[in-house]
């Protein structure tokens with residue numbers, strides 16, 4: 435395999451990932467400084483959206499750490515980072531609404547979310563053994579491990595692929611609900627929410643591209659070693 439091919443399959447997705455991460459951080463930092471006219475905090479926005487959708491069994495909780503916000507479908511907990519929970523900026527309200535989008539998907543039995551939940555155990559197993567597989571394959575030249583690596587990246591790729599409609603749908607729900615409920619105004623406020631959520635969506639695209647790159651790379655490496 436040529437170095438150019440390695441760069442294309444591994445380097446370019448990696449750079450894309452860093453760039454996407456940078457975009458999220460900068461969009462978040464920009465719109466964290468812009469207060470929403472409604473003056474509602476992320477936690478308030480989340481509770482109102484859930485209530486409005488008739489969801490009474492999801493708890494909104496504060497967690498430590500920056501941008502660790504997520505919806506936990508198993509425990510029905512909507513976890514918002516300190517920054518998002520207590521803050522009434524456009525960025526915070528947008529992220530809180532996005533997580534509510536996942537709770538709404540759960541309530542409505544949105545098929546891609548269910549599918550994603552089902553393959554979480556396989557994905558966790560694949561990402562746990564992957565470092566050992568890579569280590570064994572490259573340092574000890576155990577070529578049989580390439581096939582195990584291919585299986586791991588195939589699982590991760592499928593997971594990242596299913597993640598895409600789940601994330602895009604949650605953001606679309608968030609954008610329209612924020613408008614409908616008047617939590618975010620049209621024009622500048624709405625475009626701020628779009629900027630934050632679209633940047634976040636890009637990181638999921640980058641994760642998918644990285645998984646595809648790694649998978650193709652290992653498939654080519656196995657073909658080369660078979661020669």
Ligand SMILES: [Zn+2]
Nearest residue numbers: 532536601604
């Ligand atoms: Zn999400």
